[in-house]
Amino acid sequence: xxxxxxxxxxxxxxxxxxxxxxxxxxxxxxxxxxxxxxxxxxxxxxxxxxxxxxxxxxxxxxxxxxxxxxxxxxxxxxxxxxxxxxxxxxxxxxxxxxxxxxxxxxxxxxxxxxxxxxxxxxxxxxxxxxxxxxxxxxxxxxxxxxxxxxxxxxxxxxxxxxxxxxxxxxxxxxxxxxxxxxxxxxxxxxxxxxxxxxxxxx
Numbered sequence: 001x002x003x004x005x006x007x008x009x010x011x012x013x014x015x016x017x018x019x020x021x022x023x024x025x026x027x028x029x030x031x032x033x034x035x036x037x038x039x040x041x042x043x044x045x046x047x048x049x050x051x052x053x054x055x056x057x058x059x060x061x062x063x064x065x066x067x068x069x070x071x072x073x074x075x076x077x078x079x080x081x082x083x084x085x086x087x088x089x090x091x092x093x094x095x096x097x098x099x100x101x102x103x104x105x106x107x108x109x110x111x112x113x114x115x116x117x118x119x120x121x122x123x124x125x126x127x128x129x130x131x132x133x134x135x136x137x138x139x140x141x142x143x144x145x146x147x148x149x150x151x152x153x154x155x156x157x158x159x160x161x162x163x164x165x166x167x168x169x170x171x172x173x174x175x176x177x178x179x180x181x182x183x184x185x186x187x188x189x190x191x192x193x194x195x196x197x198x199x200x201x202x
Contacts, residue, residue: 012061012063012064014121015027015143015144016093017097017114017115018110018144022081024093025080025090026143028067029080029164030139030143030151030158031064031140032048032067033162037053039158040158040161041162046077046162047071047073047075048068048072053068066086067089070086121145122145125141127153152165
């Protein structure tokens with residue numbers, strides 16, 4: 001629980017409320033990558049590694065477990081999101097969120113309270129200026145809240161090779177840029193790392 005008594009949201013739950021199942025599965029894939037359990041497969045796919053996920057401050061969430069065991073062959077994010085075991089894990093994720101009033105019945109879309117929670121989290125956790133000093137949990141939350149902008153900033157090579165984001169079109173002015181809201185912008189370069197190289201793989 002948070003200090004206000006509300007259900008504490010994990011990054012994959014935040015992503016589900018913000019962007020639906022694909023966003024939640026993307027966070028699960030990034031979680032596995034940061035633990036050394038997956039790597040990019042053939043272009044646009046991710047594949048499991050024959051090793052146990054590395055230790056972390058928190059145990060592997062059920063959704064990430066489902067994603068890991070669904071990777072019997074390299075899969076793209078769309079096929080992975082549609083895998084029966086992953087769909088079941090997402091459905092089970094939704095139950096406590098609906099009980100807490102964050103998803104509405106019967107379609108299980110985010111409620112006004114859920115949108116407010118996500119908006120508040122985005123305000124409290126803006127897109128980082130770079131990778132320096134970020135923990136794995138910091139990266140997961142950034143991806144959950146800021147989606148493609150965070151992926152291109154924090155994990156550009158993995159995100160592009162694994163098909164988590166589309167390759168930016170290169171125009172005469174250079175690579176397409178992204179704002180903290182995940183859309184095109186001229187404000188910041190997603191590949192700029194704030195002068196640091198720390199913070200994990202990629």
